[in-house]
Amino acid sequence: MVRAAVVPRHGGPEVIEIRDDWPDPGAPAAHEVGITVEAAGLNPSDWKIRARGGASELPYVAGREAVGTISATGADVTGFAIGDQVWAYFGWHSRPGGHCERLLVDASAVALRPQSVSVEEAAGVPLAGITAWQALRMLDVPEGGTVVVTAGSGGVGHYAVQIAAALGFEVVATTGPANQDFVGSLGASRVVDYHDETQTLEAVKGASHLLDAFGPATIAAYQQVMAEGGRIVGVAGLPKDVRSDITARAMHAEPVGADMAQLAALMDAGKLRTTLHEVFPLERLAEAHEMLAGGHVRGKIVIRIAP
Numbered sequence: 681m682v683r684a685a686v687v688p689r690h691g692g693p694e695v696i697e698i699r700d701d702w703p704d705p706g707a708p709a710a711h712e713v714g715i716t717v718e719a720a721g722l723n724p725s726d727w728k729i730r731a732r733g734g735a736s737e738l739p740y741v742a743g744r745e746a747v748g749t750i751s752a753t754g755a756d757v758t759g760f761a762i763g764d765q766v767w768a769y770f771g772w773h774s775r776p777g778g779h780c781e782r783l784l785v786d787a788s789a790v791a792l793r794p795q796s797v798s799v800e801e802a803a804g805v806p807l808a809g810i811t812a813w814q815a816l817r818m819l820d821v822p823e824g825g826t827v828v829v830t831a832g833s834g835g836v837g838h839y840a841v842q843i844a845a846a847l848g849f850e851v852v853a854t855t856g857p858a859n860q861d862f863v864g865s866l867g868a869s870r871v872v873d874y875h876d877e878t879q880t881l882e883a884v885k886g887a888s889h890l891l892d893a894f895g896p897a898t899i900a901a902y903q904q905v906m907a908e909g910g911r912i913v914g915v916a917g918l919p920k921d922v923r924s925d926i927t928a929r930a931m932h933a934e935p936v937g938a939d940m941a942q943l944a945a946l947m948d949a950g951k952l953r954t955t956l957h958e959v960f961p962l963e964r965l966a967e968a969h970e971m972l973a974g975g976h977v978r979g980k981i982v983i984r985i986a987p
């Protein structure tokens with residue numbers, strides 16, 4: 681048996697049960713590794729699926745990413761050994777989820793974690809970091825180009841601003857009034873308050889590349905003033921209508937260990953860091969869900985799994 685945060689049915693944060701009797705996932709299949717989880721990030725999909733439905737099975741163990749130590753390797757796994765400190769984004773492809781003491785996951789999603797940061801700082805990265813990384817790759821900003829990042833203070837946005845700056849792009853970002861300096865410190869050369877529509881539209885006017893980490897409403901507003909032939913990648917959905925000359929694509933993070941390795945290298949090079957909004961013990965997961973659902977987290981909420 682293992683300790684896990686279990687969602688037995690859809691509903692409010694109070695449905696979450698911290699239990700000591702979840703079945704141990706057992707031995708890994710040939711292509712899998714076992715991970716003893718130390719910490720795991722919390723992401724909007726965790727609370728949205730709990731609240732709105734959409735889980736592939738009930739009950740399920742929450743958490744779509746993890747940081748921890750390799751506890752077992754499948755027969756065909758090369759490149760990992762017991763005791764390696766690793767991290768992974770796995771979506772729904774692990775057994776069980778990341779808010780659990782032990783899990784099994786396909787080795788292709790896993791990479792060695794960065795050594796220069798704490799377990800909690802590393803734990804913020806997998807899902808939000810890989811989303812920022814893959815979205816920027818999909819956006820295909822030309823060398824030295826400018827990218828607009830919306831919600832630059834959130835989980836995805838605060839990594840996207842840093843990664844874009846590390847890649848040499850000029851970054852224009854939106855966030856609320858309390859986060860202006862914070863997002864500037866991440867590497868954005870211009871930060872605008874999304875409440876000020878005039879100023880925001882003026883900042884976005886003529887932009888050729890937009891990474892949207894907020895949702896269809898911001899894309900719908902900002903695409904109107906973008907450059908002819910602009911490109912948009914939305915991680916939180918697209919509006920129904922987008923100008924016909926603009927290419928707008930929705931992205932969904934893919935579990936790719938090689939991308940996690942590149943994010944680890946960026947962290948160890950000092951080019952990517954996690955701002956921890958708060959670290960919660962697993963027992964207080966419901967409180968963490970509630971805080972994230974409020975929509976104004978700066979950086980990441982992380983859940984400490986190991987006692």
Ligand SMILES: NC(=O)c1ccc[n+]([C@@H]2O[C@H](COP(=O)([O-])OP(=O)(O)OC[C@H]3O[C@@H](n4cnc5c(N)ncnc54)[C@H](OP(=O)(O)O)[C@@H]3O)[C@@H](O)[C@H]2O)c1
Pocket residue numbers: 723724725807808811830831832833834835836837854855856857858859874893894895898914915916931932933972975976977978979
């Ligand atoms: N497609 C995928 O694979 C994928 C992966 C990860 C996340 N997502 C989705 O992407 C979205 C962002 O995720 P996240 O983890 O970054 O969320 P988050 O951490 O909860 O984002 C919070 C941030 O959003 C900012 N914000 C709130 N209202 C805003 C507005 N109107 N305009 C601009 N910024 C605003 C807040 O800034 P203030 O506090 O200053 O207001 C806050 O810092 C979510 O919908 C999530 O479900 C999708």
